[in-house]
Amino acid sequence: MSGVPSTCSALLRELRTSPWVPQYNEADVQKAIDEIDELRTHAHSVAHLDSFSDDDPAWTSTLTAEIQIYTHARACLIAYATCRLSKIMELRWAVGGELPAANRALLSPAELKFADAYDGVLAEYMGAVGGGLDLTNVASPPKELYVGVRVERSAGAVVLASGQVLQLNAHERHLLRRADAEPLILQGLVEHCQQ
Amino acid sequence: MSAFDQMVDDLLAEEEKVPCEFLHESHHLGWLDDDGDGDMLASGAKIELPVYLASELLRGNHVDVLTPQCFGPQTRNALKADPDVVNLRDKNEFFFAHGLRVAELTPDDEGLPKVLADAFEARYRRMLDTCLTGSDGDPGGLTHRLSSTESKLFRTGLAGQRDYQRWKAGQAGRITACDMIRHARKRQRCAPLGQSSTPA
Incomplete structure (x- = not known):
């Protein structure tokens, strides 16, 4: 090892520069955990050496440095995991439905499990408080009941919140109830067009 | 954020x-x-x-x-002479946050806090001006010179200004796809065909 290990900060930088979350970096996370483990074991063994002395700054500085480095690395790793989870929850509210496939592809298996479980508890909660009310819908007060939408790309048939089935063919225009249209717009399937 | x-x-x-x-x-x-x-x-x-x-x-x-070199006499003189044109991102991405920490650790260096405060104030005014009066875009490559804190402020200002313009144009009620989805789709479009986005 030479210099302070930087795997954890590389993970955070990657997270910081991506629009949502970057592809889950299994290899680097494992490498970071190994680095932390190595330093922790080393600090532990130093403290139990026969020659170790509490009063000798040559020894206490070693312990201070190693403990600080692995504590910081651990904080970074926890931040990496927590931040990703918070972004998963944020996106669930933003799209008002299951995560799109392009986003799901970036997650680790454990994170996918979390996303599905979060989806489940949110659905359960919305069923309990409003008898099936979609809380993620209508984020701002509506001005009109119906909105005009334009289909960007064909996306097959979708089932609307009102139970109707709508065929989405490219470049078609539809007039939909606002509650039906909003999730489709948020998910980027159709575009809102205004008069 | x-x-x-x-x-x-x-x-x-x-x-x-x-x-x-x-x-x-x-x-x-x-x-x-x-x-x-x-x-x-x-x-x-x-x-x-x-x-x-x-x-x-x-x-x-x-x-x-x-004191690190990025807070050395050369930077201080440049910041005193014309705070607007100094490229702080090149010096240190977290110039102000880092500067405050360095000031804590080097209490003998009494000039540093004042240099930081003066520079931030002067640059903030210029930035606010650009956000509120400029059109979309990046006049004079301003955003390349901003430290991380400044760049966050700049983006917030720009977004506020854009929302105001949208409201003025009667577009405020328009529903749009959420940012994260739009970004993901742009990336998909840019990726060459037949090439998977995950490294093998």
């Missing part, structure tokens, strides 16, 4: 380095020094250490912290 994004920025700012001089030798710390050899870190060794580490070692009286 959520609380978690702020946390990530704070952690990264703590990793910015400051030059330290060891006041005594240390066992088993030779690996901290790229040029050093052996297990023992010699007394008087000069190493660049992350701020979080330097502050703890300073508290234990193990090291002396010196």
